[in-house]
């Protein structure tokens with residue numbers, strides 16, 4: 431049985447340094463998966479391979495909805511269906527908030543300007559910043575910018591959403607507003623793969639938690655299993671260090 | 676008084692003004708044509724140098740380095756006096772424009788390359804993640820941001836191109852400088868040369884001030 435997102439024998443080398451040591455992972459449609467682990471364990475590398483922002487060793491394979499993530503036409507199709515939210519937002523500073531959301535539907539899907547604007551306003555309402563649509567990103571708070579980034583990703587109506595530490599660059603008082611948007615998304619049937627240090631979010635929202643260390647998946651299970659009753663000592667050490675902070 | 680009659684003889688200046696203006700028109704035409712062609716060439720070379728297959732990238736690197744090294748005057752004389760030996764005979768205007776464009780294109784390519792490379796990597800990644808292809812990423816995301824960065828150095832380069840048009844007088848193009856030297860010969864008085872110098876100044880000084888203004892404005896924008 432392979433998942434909606436299926437990862438087989440994924441290896442990643444940066445020069446001679448091996449960042450991923452043969453990852454096997456299946457993620458079901460609509461599942462919410464949180465990936466936790468110490469710095470440098472390969473969490474970002476793993477999710478960046480899923481839409482091939484990083485090339486990976488050809489011995490491994492990633493499929494999204496049955497389509498292999500390999501360069502070429504197939505990759506364009508995968509990227510149109512896999513949205514990504516970055517730690518640093520990466521909004522387009524020369525475009526208004528609304529234009530940020532409209533760009534991909536217009537260019538990739540060929541949506542008309544009017545329809546794209548309607549879509550953008552609907553999504554901006556959904557993430558709670560409809561009234562900022564005409565502003566430029568740099569005039570928004572970090573939390574607002576990240577919500578725009580989520581709306582921008584949603585504009586392509588993705589089946590899968592990848593989040594790479596979406597709240598790590600935010601001031602503490604803004605973390606909640608972004609997590610709230612993500613919680614609301616989790617019930618909508620979109621598959622979510624979230625790299626995060628927010629253990630509360632993982633416990634509350636995730637269907638499954640994956641603990642990584644040294645480029646390997648060490649432990650995987652329900653939030654209760656992994657966060658409260660970890661069987662691996664490395665997981666226990668990591669959780670001990672995180673929870674004592 | 677004597678000095679004024681020699682170097683700033685109003686009667687001589689008035690008499691030579693039509694010649695100088697004819698020259699000015701040609702100078703501006705040559706400058707404008709070379710600037711526009713150099714911009715187009717530079718942008719293409721920059722993009723090929725960044726994203727084409729390796730042999731093309733190396734070729735673009737070679738082009739940029741060669742044409743930034745060769746003295747413009749040497750290039751101009753080669754184009755005008757040497758190319759006819761292989762059957763390629765260009766007018767003085769075409770020779771001057773070719774030389775100016777080739778050199779300006781090399782500098783412009785470097786400016787565009789630096790501008791594109793100054794755009795944070797996250798902008799490319801966000802574009803790719805949304806499914807934009809390379810061309811859409813360039814046109815809709817990267818170049819609109821790079822343009823802000825490259826405008827001051829591009830304006831600076833344009834000033835250099837206009838200044839360098841004066842070299843065209845050595846291949847007998849009747850530009851502003853050539854007309855001034857001819858008027859000087861006709862009137863046996865150097866005032867037309869002073870007149871030409873003043874006209875160059877009148878055109879280029881405001882541009883120089885404009886570049887300083889742009890540099891101030893954009894550096895402020897970045898730190899804010």
Ligand SMILES: Nc1ncnc2c1ncn2[C@@H]1O[C@H](COP(=O)(O)OP(=O)(O)OP(=O)(O)O)[C@@H](O)[C@H]1O
Nearest residue numbers: 444445447449467468469470471472473474475476
């Ligand atoms: N571009 C790169 N070049 C070389 N090595 C890299 C590169 N990117 C990541 N690495 C290395 O690969 C390993 C995994 O990095 P990765 O960014 O995936 O870790 P992470 O789990 O996301 O860490 P963090 O929690 O700090 O974000 C690290 O040892 C890192 O130093």
Ligand SMILES: [Mg+2]
Nearest residue numbers: 473474475595
């Ligand atoms: Mg990371």
